[in-house]
Amino acid sequence: MVIDCFAFFKEMKNKMYSKIDTKIIEELGAIVGQTNVQTTKDILKAYGHDETEDFVFLPEVVVIPNTVGEVSKIMRLCNQQKIPVTPRGAGTGLAGGALPVCGGILLSMERFNKILNIDEQNLQITTETAVITEVLQNAVKEKGLYYPPDPASKGTCYIGGNINTNSGGPHAVKYGVVKDYVLNLEVVLPNGEVIWTGANTLKNSTGYNLTQLMVGSEGTLGIVTKAVLKLIPQPSQSLLLLIPFESPESACAAVSAIFRAGITPSCLEFMERRAIEYALVYLGDMKMMIPDEVQAHLLLEVDGYYIESLYEDCEQIAKVVEGFGAEEILFADNDAQKRELWRLRKCVGRAVKKGTIYKEEDTVVPRAELPKLLKGVKMIGQNYGFESVCYGHAGDGNLHVNIVKGELTEQQWNEELPKAITEIFELVKSLGGTISGEHGIGWVQRPYMPIVFGEVELGLMSAIKNVFDPNNILNPQKIF
Ligand code: 2HG
Ligand code: ZN
Numbered sequence: 001m002v003i004d005c006f007a008f009f010k011e012m013k014n015k016m017y018s019k020i021d022t023k024i025i026e027e028l029g030a031i032v033g034q035t036n037v038q039t040t041k042d043i044l045k046a047y048g049h050d051e052t053e054d055f056v057f058l059p060e061v062v063v064i065p066n067t068v069g070e071v072s073k074i075m076r077l078c079n080q081q082k083i084p085v086t087p088r089g090a091g092t093g094l095a096g097g098a099l100p101v102c103g104g105i106l107l108s109m110e111r112f113n114k115i116l117n118i119d120e121q122n123l124q125i126t127t128e129t130a131v132i133t134e135v136l137q138n139a140v141k142e143k144g145l146y147y148p149p150d151p152a153s154k155g156t157c158y159i160g161g162n163i164n165t166n167s168g169g170p171h172a173v174k175y176g177v178v179k180d181y182v183l184n185l186e187v188v189l190p191n192g193e194v195i196w197t198g199a200n201t202l203k204n205s206t207g208y209n210l211t212q213l214m215v216g217s218e219g220t221l222g223i224v225t226k227a228v229l230k231l232i233p234q235p236s237q238s239l240l241l242l243i244p245f246e247s248p249e250s251a252c253a254a255v256s257a258i259f260r261a262g263i264t265p266s267c268l269e270f271m272e273r274r275a276i277e278y279a280l281v282y283l284g285d286m287k288m289m290i291p292d293e294v295q296a297h298l299l300l301e302v303d304g305y306y307i308e309s310l311y312e313d314c315e316q317i318a319k320v321v322e323g324f325g326a327e328e329i330l331f332a333d334n335d336a337q338k339r340e341l342w343r344l345r346k347c348v349g350r351a352v353k354k355g356t357i358y359k360e361e362d363t364v365v366p367r368a369e370l371p372k373l374l375k376g377v378k379m380i381g382q383n384y385g386f387e388s389v390c391y392g393h394a395g396d397g398n399l400h401v402n403i404v405k406g407e408l409t410e411q412q413w414n415e416e417l418p419k420a421i422t423e424i425f426e427l428v429k430s431l432g433g434t435i436s437g438e439h440g441i442g443w444v445q446r447p448y449m450p451i452v453f454g455e456v457e458l459g460l461m462s463a464i465k466n467v468f469d470p471n472n473i474l475n476p477q478k479i480f
Helices: 007-016 022-032 041-046 068-081 133-141 159-165 210-214 248-260 273-283 307-322 335-346 348-353 367-384 410-430 446-452 455-468
Strands: 061-063 085-088 105-108 115-119 124-128 182-188 194-196 223-230 237-245 267-272 296-304 330-332 358-364 387-393 398-404
Touching: 022 061, 022 068, 041 061, 068 085, 068 105, 068 182, 068 223, 115 133, 124 133, 133 159, 159 223, 182 210, 237 248, 237 307, 237 335, 248 267, 248 296, 248 307, 248 367, 267 273, 273 296, 273 335, 273 348, 273 387, 296 307, 330 335, 335 348, 348 358, 348 387, 348 398, 358 410, 367 387, 367 398, 367 410, 398 410, 410 446, 446 455
Parallel strands: 061 105, 085 105
Antiparallel strands: 115 124, 124 223, 182 194, 182 223, 237 296, 237 330, 267 296, 267 387, 358 398, 387 398
């Protein structure tokens, strides 16, 4: 679905924003070099989407800067001329955060791709923000160090995008999410000012925390150009278990019991049967016999330094899950088996989306509420007649719900489904949860923010946006 711009945005744009004319194009070329200013339709389309459904919004121009000074000059120009700017990393976002919904400039950060320093004494890394997450992880692993946050898209996503959505991934359950590793950020503000938000310290109680305010701000408060991140020592051992259950709800109930037994897995993922079935079809080269009675699996990893204690943990876990009807546990104790199981888990999102019209929800609740959440999602699906495929980071209480259009009519999909999603989010809220655990709000989840925030809270967020970006030129129409 190629949307040049909704009529509403066009009308609003005419009111609020200036059109980009040849003079502006020349000024941009003078800043970044004419070859880094692109206006051909194929380029505009290539940069006009991320991984959110099939949305494509055409920017008026794609600009690819190479230095913080260039970003600063571009923002100063756009702030003066009231031109909207959408910053984009690798475009792996799942909530439309990088969609240029108001046209204007699509600012691609792809050339900010250098690791600047790995400080082995202080266990810190200073990096530009278009470094691929897995590239950064491998660079520090060579020095025996570990940067744990590992979104499923870690092989393509940029660290800058992870910072802007406060990403998580399977290892967050033991090691925390991106915000737990961000110490200091170099940021270009909408008016072109360049700031550093914090200090390269593990502790910091110095005024308001501008660093944490930037983390998760989805490119709406400033453009992150450099980051100083905390590292930890790399664990040397890990074991991976695939635990089958007859009942998805029992699998979810076992999750909090494992923690109450005193075990903190390094990963604890849930996959209902349909999720694995989609993944096996998508991969095509993996054989896995799932007995008919098995309707869900937990994929559980324990890691550390002493293999014996990991085997003891696994014995304890086996006892706990047995009480929830777990069947025979698969032990993956060699790297090849581990790689295969992670390959299966990490492709679920892509597998469900391939060839289906879908909507993706990133629900998160207190861990022990997962069984009620899952039951509620399935009931709402029955009421509205849609298939949902549920999987995700059960250890964090973070359940990804991929809703598949299937046989629904256009009318049901466009008018009834938002009501169903509202019911899912109201259930999440009633369980003490919220509407995004790691994917962010971006463009697609905006309508649901009032379910979890009142006018005062949303008013505070808008006021903060207004302090940073009074002309509303940076990533407009996101979050609110
Ligand atoms: C995951 O945990 C990702 O697999 C979702 O957060 C991936 O939807 C996707 O593509
Ligand atoms: Zn996820």
